[in-house]
Structure formats: structure tokens, C-alpha cells
Amino acid sequence: RAAPGGGGAAAPGAAAALLFSFIARGDLPHLTSLTLVDAGGSRAGPPSFLAPLAVPGAEPHGQELTGVVPQPGRSSKCSSQRPSSTSLGFVPRRSSMMSPGHSMSVNASRNSRRTSHAGGKGGVAFAPRGSTATCGARGDMPLSFLARFERLYAMCVCCIQVADCFHGLKRKAAPRCRATNKNRLFQLSMFVALLSALFLPDVWVLLDRADNQDLDIILTFVLFMFLVELVVQSVGLTRTYWGSFFFWMDLLGAASLLLDLSYLTNAGGGASMSDNAVVMRAARIAKLGARAGRFTKLVKLLRFLPGMREQGSDQGTAKVISARLITALSTRVSCLIIVMVMVMPLFSMWTFPEQDWSMKSFLDVLESTSILQPSEFQWQLSEFGSFYEDKDYYPYRLSLKEAAGGLSDNVTKLLPWVTPVPNQGPPLRATNSIRLESESLLAEFNFRRPNQLDSLMNIMLLLVVMVLMVSFSLVLSNSVSAIVLRPLEKLLMQVRKMASTIFQSVTDMAEQEEDTSSDDQDSEEERENPHGSNAFSNETELLEKVVQKLAVLSEITMNKSVVDAETMEGLGEGDKAVIQGFQGTAHPTDGTKWESDSTDDGEEDGDDSVIHAQKAMVENAGLSLDLLNSVNLNPLELDKARNHAAAMFFVGPHNHGVDFDAVVMSAFLEAAEVGYNKACPYHNWFHAIDVTHGVYRLLCICAADAYLSGCERYALLVSAICHDIGHPGLNNTFLIETAHELALRYNDKSPLENMHCARLFELTAQPKSNIFGNLQKQQFQECRKTCIEAILHTDNAQHFPMIKEVQMMYEVNSEVLDASRDFYWEDPGEFPTQEAVDCFRQPESRRLAGKLLLHLADISNSMKPFRICRIWAWQVLEEFFLQGDGERRLGLPVQALNDREKVNRPFSQVGFIEFLVAPLLFAVVKVLPPTDALAEQMLQNTKTWHNLWLSETKPPPSESERKAMTDRVSKLEARFLDHCAPRAA
Numbered sequence: 008r009a010a011p012g013g014g015g016a017a018a019p020g021a022a023a024a025l026l027f028s029f030i031a032r033g034d035l036p037h038l039t040s041l042t043l044v045d046a047g048g049s050r051a052g053p054p055s056f057l058a059p060l061a062v063p064g065a066e067p068h069g070q071e072l073t074g075v076v077p078q079p080g081r082s083s084k085c086s087s088q089r090p091s092s093t094s095l096g097f098v099p100r101r102s103s104m105m106s107p108g109h110s111m112s113v114n115a116s117r118n119s120r121r122t123s124h125a126g127g128k129g130g131v132a133f134a135p136r137g138s139t140a141t142c143g144a145r146g147d148m149p150l151s152f153l154a155r156f157e158r159l160y161a162m163c164v165c166c167i168q169v170a171d172c173f174h175g176l177k178r179k180a181a182p183r184c185r186a187t188n189k190n191r192l193f194q195l196s197m198f199v200a201l202l203s204a205l206f207l208p209d210v211w212v213l214l215d216r217a218d219n220q221d222l223d224i225i226l227t228f229v230l231f232m233f234l235v236e237l238v239v240q241s242v243g244l245t246r247t248y249w250g251s252f253f254f255w256m257d258l259l260g261a262a263s264l265l266l267d268l269s270y271l272t273n274a275g276g277g278a279s280m281s282d283n284a285v286v287m288r289a290a291r292i293a294k295l296g297a298r299a300g301r302f303t304k305l306v307k308l309l310r311f312l313p314g315m316r317e318q319g320s321d322q323g324t325a326k327v328i329s330a331r332l333i334t335a336l337s338t339r340v341s342c343l344i345i346v347m348v349m350v351m352p353l354f355s356m357w358t359f360p361e362q363d364w365s366m367k368s369f370l371d372v373l374e375s376t377s378i379l380q381p382s383e384f385q386w387q388l389s390e391f392g393s394f395y396e397d398k399d400y401y402p403y404r405l406s407l408k409e410a411a412g413g414l415s416d417n418v419t420k421l422l423p424w425v426t427p428v429p430n431q432g433p434p435l436r437a438t439n440s441i442r443l444e445s446e447s448l449l450a451e452f453n454f455r456r457p458n459q460l461d462s463l464m465n466i467m468l469l470l471v472v473m474v475l476m477v478s479f480s481l482v483l484s485n486s487v488s489a490i491v492l493r494p495l496e497k498l499l500m501q502v503r504k505m506a507s508t509i510f511q512s513v514t515d516m517a518e519q520e521e522d523t524s525s526d527d528q529d530s531e532e533e534r535e536n537p538h539g540s541n542a543f544s545n546e547t548e549l550l551e552k553v554v555q556k557l558a559v560l561s562e563i564t565m566n567k568s569v570v571d572a573e574t575m576e577g578l579g580e581g582d583k584a585v586i587q588g589f590q591g592t593a594h595p596t597d598g599t600k601w602e603s604d605s606t607d608d609g610e611e612d613g614d615d616s617v618i619h620a621q622k623a624m625v626e627n628a629g630l631s632l633d634l635l636n637s638v639n640l641n642p643l644e645l646d647k648a649r650n651h652a653a654a655m656f657f658v659g660p661h662n663h664g665v666d667f668d669a670v671v672m673s674a675f676l677e678a679a680e681v682g683y684n685k686a687c688p689y690h691n692w693f694h695a696i697d698v699t700h701g702v703y704r705l706l707c708i709c710a711a712d713a714y715l716s717g718c719e720r721y722a723l724l725v726s727a728i729c730h731d732i733g734h735p736g737l738n739n740t741f742l743i744e745t746a747h748e749l750a751l752r753y754n755d756k757s758p759l760e761n762m763h764c765a766r767l768f769e770l771t772a773q774p775k776s777n778i779f780g781n782l783q784k785q786q787f788q789e790c791r792k793t794c795i796e797a798i799l800h801t802d803n804a805q806h807f808p809m810i811k812e813v814q815m816m817y818e819v820n821s822e823v824l825d826a827s828r829d830f831y832w833e834d835p836g837e838f839p840t841q842e843a844v845d846c847f848r849q850p851e852s853r854r855l856a857g858k859l860l861l862h863l864a865d866i867s868n869s870m871k872p873f874r875i876c877r878i879w880a881w882q883v884l885e886e887f888f889l890q891g892d893g894e895r896r897l898g899l900p901v902q903a904l905n906d907r908e909k910v911n912r913p914f915s916q917v918g919f920i921e922f923l924v925a926p927l928l929f930a931v932v933k934v935l936p937p938t939d940a941l942a943e944q945m946l947q948n949t950k951t952w953h954n955l956w957l958s959e960t961k962p963p964p965s966e967s968e969r970k971a972m973t974d975r976v977s978k979l980e981a982r983f984l985d986h987c988a989p990r991a992a
Contacts (some may be wrong), residue, residue: 017659095824122182143444162374177242182967184243192241194212200232204260205469209462210269215455217435218268224268232262282628329492336487337480344475348468356786365441366402366452369394373405374445381415392426399456400441402426411447422448452680485678507611618661628652638944642696643882650696651676658724664717665786667778675728675776682732687887689879690734694925697879699727710839710936714847715856718786722793723857725778729767730798730861735888740804746901757802793857806923809862812855813930820846828936838937863931863938869920870928870941873951880916913956917972921979929986939987946983949976 048241187193203225211222237257240248248254265271369391376387388405395401406423407414426432431453434440439455622632628649634640635656642650654676660666683692702723705711713722742758749758768791771777779787799811818823827843839847846852866877884904891905904910924945931941955968955977964972 181243184239187239188243197236198798200229204229204264209465212462214457215435223268230264313676330486331348332487333484336483339475340479348472370445370450374448377414381417384418385421388424400430400452400454401454402450404451406449408449425788570768586645621656621659625652625656638871640700644695654696657699663720665721666781672778675778678770681726687736689883690731696727698864700859701867704726705860709935713844718789719793722790726794726797726861732763732766737890757799760799760802764795795860797861801862810927810930817933824934866924869924869948870945873948875949913952916952932986942987
């Protein structure tokens with residue numbers, strides 16, 4: 008609407024122009040019709056310029072907007088009018104608010120808005136209307152405005168159509184451009200074009216070509232290839248390439264090629280020299296600019312360097328990160344090298360130009376001679392030629408300038424002068440000719456060799472820069488791989504392995520869905536862009552899910568009760584008892600806190616008296632405390648009385664603080680001895696004493712009194728006494744296969760160990776041997792729980808799970824345990840540290856320590872001096888052989904190590920140590936470093952068994968067998984050094 012009082016033709020003209028500018032920009036997507044009416048309200052005929060665009064029969068729809076055409080006589084500026092009234096419907100073509108293939112019409116008013124969608128191809132349609140909504144404006148509309156209106160409208164429609172056409176062509180060409188950019192032949196062609204742009208201008212100088220016409224053709228074609236590459240990457244990789252570092256470098260490299268085209272830089276003519284320093288500096292700047300243009304093309308070489316290749320997201324997080332880091336570092340280092348080569352010569356620009364003044368001096372001398380001493384001109388001319396005979400450049404012609412005059416005939420008859428020296432004629436290449444002028448003389452010099460040398464140096468400089476770029480890129484690539492890629496790949500591999508144990512199908516979880524639409528440019532470019540946000544989605548999502556799963560598993564593992572602590576506090580005693588009963592025990596002993604065995608002075612005096620009494624008992628039996636506290640005790644070498652005294656000493660109250668009746672304990676030991684099978688070569692009463700001695704020593708050297716309660720230590724020693732009571736000399740596998748009574752009774756689950764536990768508490772149920780009679784009820788329950796758990800875990804089936812438990816304990820508390828081990832290696836008296844004690848006092852750690860110490864003592868034969876180790880090895884093998892004989896008689900498969908005809912005894916002991924004892928002991932050393940002495944003795948025994956195997960085996964082992972056994976022992980020693988390096992050193 009024109010402003011009130013605007014008047015004239017300017018107001019409606021400006022309003023119409025503004026209206027159609029809005030239409031062209033798409034700011035009026037709901038405008039669908041245009042009607043022209045006169046000032047009286049009657050309709051004016053449609054303008055003639057709209058008639059070709061009208062679509063006959065189009066349905067009228069949409070909002071109507073009207074303008075005004077003045078009546079005759081209202082203004083002298085209007086000479087003709089449009090009769091009749093016609094409404095023109097307008098439908099924007101391919102509006103941004105319309106989907107392709109549909110048109111939209113809107114009928115709007117102040118109180119309502121109705122939107123309808125009509126099928127159709129879209130476009131501009133004009134049709135007669137039946138009614139109008141008038142928006143009047145005052146003033147005149149000249150015919151010249153209609154012409155401008157027509158041209159403006161036609162231009163807007165044309166621009167919109169061109170833009171739509173260009174956008175459509177771009178979308179269609181983008182996939183082909185991406186495929187072309189990946190094509191090996193295209194990449195090779197661009198690499199050859201780049202090398203041509205770098206080296207051909209200097210090669211042409213070296214070849215001394217007469218002109219640059221053929222070079223210009225080649226470089227023009229190369230420039231065309233550069234522009235094609237720029238367009239291909241801009242169309243195919245609009246989001247990732249347009250405006251990026253490589254875009255500007257490619258653009259700069261293509262532009263710098265213009266400096267080498269002679270038809271643009273007029274490089275075909277010869278150069279002239281001047282004695283003006285300013286002019287010379289300008290020439291030097293031009294030369295440096297040409298060289299800078301040459302080196303900017305080297306930046307295009309970066310995309311071909313090692314590590315610059317794109318890494319897709321399917322390569323994994325580690326490789327994508329490595330590729331990004333290599334690209335960033337290599338790009339910066341290469342650019343730094345190029346910039347340094349380009350910038351360093353600039354520092355000499357402001358110095359006085361270095362120049363050979365001999366040429367100018369000779370020319371001045373010749374000029375003076377020709378005027379002052381014409382008779383000497385010939386001699387001076389010969390001196391001029393002979394001076395340059397040994398130079399790389401030389402004069403080949405001296406002539407008079409066209410405007411020169413007044414010289415002597417002696418001078419003019421000698422000119423033009425041409426050098427008489429063979430092979431010093433004019434240059435074939437015009438740029439190799441340098442001209443110097445005086446007032447009347449013109450000297451021309453041949454600079455072919457200096458220019459060739461300069462071109463050769465340019466080529467060498469380019470090659471050096473290229474070698475530096477490639478070398479530094481390779482060095483950076485190797486460094487990044489060593490510092491980032493390999494550790495990160497190792498870490499992520501561990502993540503995948505962890506995930507594979509937690510999830511059933513880790514590969515399905517790590518897969519990414521890809522958009523299969525071939526014309527989806529955004530998804531295509533995301534796959535082209537290795538640095539996008541999706542590059543790290545595989546491992547990061549996987550790691551996130553693994554951590555979440557581990558958190559859930561940890562919560563489930565640590566939370567033993569389904570009822571939280573706050574709810575438990577609000578329950579009554581009866582409800583608590585019911586819940587605890589369903590959890591397996593009516594008394595929550597799992598969470599029992601460690602209580603210090605603190606004693607006052609009177610109790611300490613009592614302990615001293617007990618120790619003196621125990622010492623007197625041992626000495627009266629013919630034993631010494633030094634023997635009992637050493638590894639040299641062998642119960643097989645002691646009689647019944649001494650073994651009984653040793654057992655009384657091991658379980659004595661001075662070791663745990665639990666009081667008992669010595670008579671009852673003696674009766675218990677006698678009953679336990681009777682309960683062992685004397686016919687068993689290995690699992691007999693002597694083995695019980697030996698294991699009890701092992702538990703006693705482990706409790707002492709590992710300072711167990713700092714983290715195990717007195718009841719727990721007492722229970723462990725008692726468990727050692729009865730851990731194999733009633734053993735028939737047959738293993739669990741044999742009992743299960745023969746459906747033995749014990750296997751049936753205990754449902755094939757550790758039948759021997761369950762029987763040993765039952766026999767232990769059958770003994771303590773008798774009043775005369777009830778060693779737990781003086782304990783309170785809670786103390787007895789704690790002892791009973793410790794005994795049962797420790798004895799049940801002497802089953803060899805629990806061996807490897809126990810190793811995992813020890814390893815898990817170390818990994819969870821590695822910092823604390825490593826610090827405690829370091830303190831122990833510096834000062835054995837500092838073990839354990841307070842932090843380690845706090846760790847060991849946790850309920851789970853105390854449970855593990857109890858069953859670990861008994862099981863470790865049970866298999867400690869290989870950790871004793873070899874003299875004792877060999878005796879026990881022979882005993883256990885004999886028991887195995889007796890079982891094997893029974894299996895053969897019953898027609899059962901003879902188990903491994905049970906066939907006396909096949910088993911090599913030294914060889915079997917090496918395997919027993921390597922595969923069973925060593926893994927557990929090496930794990931224990933990390934947690935309890937005082938056991939490293941046992942590991943050292945075990946390794947020494949292994950070497951001794953190895954030597955026995957080599958010397959006693961009949962027939963002798965083959966060379967390959969010897970080498971295999973030596974390798975096994977060496978690996979075991981390497982593992983020992985890895986776990987016990989400070990002690991070994």
C-alpha cells in the first residue's frame with residue numbers, strides 16, 4: 008500500500024517492485040493471485056506482458072492482492088488503460104515451504120486461515136478470478152513501470168529457475184563427483200599434473216627450448232585439471248571441503264600457476280639490466296614471487312603424503328584418532344617447511360643488490376672509447392670479448408642503437424660486433440638474452456648457463472622440500488603410532504574382549520546403520536569425512552555400555568542382600584531372621600568386622616608363660632623351635648611323639664590367643680591321627696602335620712595377626728589338622744565314576760572335602776575332643792564357617808577359580824598392594840603397610856586369605872627344599888599309581904599321572920609346578936610379597952627336576968624334547984623375574 012499523500016507514479020511503482028522482490032525471495036509463500044482494478048472498483052484487463060504466462064482454465068484460489076490503474080483524464084502521464092477486470096492466480100514455483108510435486112494455496116483473512124494442498128507440478132499459473140479483495144492506492148501508474156515490472160518479474164523467475172536447475176544438477180552430480188574423487192586414475196592424473204606444474208618450467212629452461220609455446224599448452228591443460236579438481240571436490244564434498252584448509256591451498260596453487268604462463272606474464276622476451284638499485288630490488292621481488300608461487304603448489308602435495316589418506320569410521324577409534332593427529336601434525340610441519348623456504352630469501356631483499364658490474368663497466372668503457380679514442384676501440388672490443396671467455400655468461404653481440412650518431416668511422420665499421428669464440432653464439436631461448444644499453448651502444452649477453460643452473464637449483468630445492476615433507480610425515484606417523492595408536496588399540500582391544508565376556512554379541516552392538524539412500528548428500532559426506540562426530544561412535548558407545556554393564560554387575564555382586572540397609576534397620580528381629588535365613592545363615596557373619604586381639608599387661612604376662620610352656624614341651628619331645636620355624640621340618644622323619652608335640656605347638660594359643668584345654672586338644676589330635684588312613688602313601692597323618700606346619704609358617708611370615716582374628720587363625724590351624732581326615736587314597740573323579748557312597752551322599756560335589764568337614768565336627772561333637780567348647784556361640788559359628796570354607800577349597804576343582812579371585816583382589820587394590828610390596832622389598836619389617844592392612848581386613852579379603860593359606864600349604868611340597876620336595880613327590884605319585892592300578896582292574900580309563908608304566912616322574916613334577924603351583928604362587932606374591940622366598944625355592948626345584956629328567960630318562964630325550972623342556976623352564980624363570988624382580992636382583 009502506497010503511503011498516504013505519496014501521489015504520482017513513484018508510490019505504486021515502488022510498491023509493485025517491492026511486492027515482486029518479496030515474491031522472488033520467497034518471502035510471500037502464501038501469495039497466489041494478483042488482480043488489477045481501476046480506482047472506481049471495476050476490474051482492469053490483464054497486462055499484455057502477463058498473457059504469455061497465463062494458464063487457461065486454472066482454478067482460482069488463494070489470497071488476492073490488488074493494485075490500482077488510473078482512469079483516463081486523471082493524469083497526463085497515463086495515455087492508455089487496460090479495459091475489463093481479470094484476477095490473476097499466482098502459484099510460486101518450487102517454494103521452500105512446498106514439497107516437490109505439490110502446490111499450496113492459502114485464503115487468509117483477519118479471522119480465519121484455510122490451507123489446502125492441491126496436486127500438480129507447481130509453477131506460475133494465472134487464471135481469471137471471480138471476485139476480488141481490494142487494496143487501493145492513490146496515484147498514477149505510467150506504462151514505463153509496466154515494462155520495468157515485466158522485466159523485473161521475468162528476471163526473478165529466470166533466476167529462480169536457474170537456481171533450482173543448478174541445485175538439481177548439483178545433487179545429481181555430487182555422487183559422481185565423490186566417486187571421481189576416489190578414483191585411483193583420477194588421483195594419479197592429478198599427482199602427475201602437480202609434478203608437471205612444479206618441475207616443467209625449470210625443465211624447459213634446462214632443455215634450452217626456444218620458446219614456451221608448448222609449455223604454455225601443457226600448463227594450461229594442467230590449470231584446467233586443477234580447476235576440475237577444485238570443482239569436483241567442491242560439488243562432491245561441499246560440507247567438508249568448501250572453505251577448508253585444502254580448499255584454499257588448492258585455490259592458491261591453481262592461481263600460482265598463472266605466473267608460469269608466458270602469454271600472461273610476457274615472459275617470452277629477453278630481460279634488461281639496470282644500474283638502479285630500486286629497479287633491481289623490484290626485479291628480485293618479482294623473482295621471489297614467482298618462486299613463492301611455485302612453492303604454494305607444493306601445499307597441494309600434502310594430500311598425497313603418508314598419513315593424509317582418509318580413514319573411514321569403520322577403521323575404529325584408534326586409527327581415526329591417529330589419522331587425525333598425523334594429518335594435523337604433518338600439515339603444520341610441511342607448511343612450516345614451505346613457509347621457511349619461501350620466507351628466508353626475503354631477508355636479503357633490503358640489502359644492497361649483489362650484481363656483476365663488469366658488464367656495465369665494459370659498456371661504459373666502450374662508450375667512452377668510441378667517443379674519445381676511436382682508434383683504441385678495436386683493441387678495447389677484443390678485450391671485451393676475451394674477458395668473458397672463461398665465464399658461464401658472455402657477450403655475443405655489440406651493436407649501435409638506432410638513434411645513435413656522431414661516432415667515428417673506425418667505430419661504426421666494427422659494429423655490429425659478434426663474438427668470434429666458437430659455441431658462444433646467441434641463445435636459442437629469448438629469456439636467456441640479457442641486454443645492456445649506453446647512449447649509443449647496445450650489448451647482448453647469453454645467460455643460458457646461469458639460468459639453467461638456477462633452474463637446476465630450483466628443481467633440487469623442490470626435491471629437498473618434498474623429501475623433507477615426506478620424511479617428517481613418516482617420522483610423525485611412526486611417532487604417533489608408537490605413542491597413540493598402539494596403546495590405544497591395545498586399550499580398545501581390551502575393551503572389546505571385556506565386552507565379549509559381558510555381552511553375548513558384541514559385534515551386533517558395535518554395528519552402525521548407514522543410510523542407503525544414494526542421493527543423500529549429507530550421509531555421503533559424513534562417510535567421506537573421517538573427522539566427523541560419528542568417527543568415534545563404535546568404541547565409545549561400546550565402552551559406555553561396557554562400563555554401564557560392569558557397574559550393574561558390580562552392584563549386584565557387592566549387594567548381597569535384596570533388602571537395603573535402611574529397610575533392614577526398620578524391620579523387627581523376626582523379619583530379619585527370616586531374611587537372613589533365606590540368605591543362607593541365621594547370623595550375618597560375612598560382614599563381621601575385624602577386632603584386634605588387644606591384651607593388657609596381665610594377659611601379655613600370661614602369653615609369655617604359655618610360650619615358655621610350649622617351648623618346654625617341644626624341647627622335652629626332642630625338637631627345637633628353630634626347626635619348627637624353618638622349612639626343613641619333615642614329619643616323615645619324626646616319630647609319633649614328636650609329631651604330636653609339633654602339632655600341639657602349631658595349634659597352641661600363643662599363635663592365635665584362643666584358650667582351650669590342653670588335655671582336650673591332645674585327645675582331639677589323637678582322635679584325628681586315628682581317623683587318617685595309614686595305608687595311604689600320601690594323604691596320611693604325616694601329610695596333616697606337614698600342612699599344619701605350612702599354615703603355621705604362612706601365618707607367621709605374612710603377619711596374619713594384623714588382619715585375621717584369633718578365631719580365624721585358630722580355625723585355619725584346626726582345619727589343617729583335619730583337612731584330609733578319612734582320605735581313602737582315591738580322588739573325587741574316581742569316587743564319582745564308581746558311584747561311591749561319598750559321591751552319592753554329597754551329590755558329586757567335592758565328596759572328599761565334604762566328608763573331611765563332617766569328620767572334623769564329628770570329632771568336636773565329642774566332649775573329650777571338643778576343642779571349641781570354650782568358645783562363645785558367635786565365635787564358634789565364625790570358626791565353623793572358616794573351617795568349612797577353607798577345607799572345601801582344598802578341592803583341586805577350586806584351584807583355578809581361586810587364582811582368579813587372587814588376581815581380582817590384586818587388580819582392585821593394585822595401587823595399595825604395589826606400595827606395600829615396595830615397602831617390603833626395601834624393609835621386610837614394614838609389611839604390611841597400614842593401607843594394605845585396611846584392605847586385608849575387609850570381610851571378602853579375610854575369607855579369601857583363609858582359604859588361600861590352607862590351599863597354598865596343601866600344595867607346598869614343591870616349595871620346600873628339594874630333599875623334602877622329592878620325598879613327598881614320590882609319596883604322592885605312589886598313591887596315584889595305586890589308584891591307577893585299581894582303575895585298570897575295574898576296567899576304567901586310567902587317569903593322567905596314574906599309570907606307573909607311562910609317567911615320567913621328574914617330567915610330571917615340572918608340569919605340576921608349571922601349570923598348577925606357579926600360577927597360584929605368582930598371583931599370591933603380588934598380594935603377599937613375603938611368599939617370594941617360596942617362589943624362589945619352587946623355581947630352584949623346577950631346575951633340579953629338569954636336570955633329573957635329562958639325566959635319568961631312559962631312553963634319553965631327543966634334541967627337540969630337550970629344547971622344548973628348556974624353553975618351558977626359561978619361560979617359568981622369566982615369569983618369576985617379572986613377579987619377584989627386586990628379590991631376584
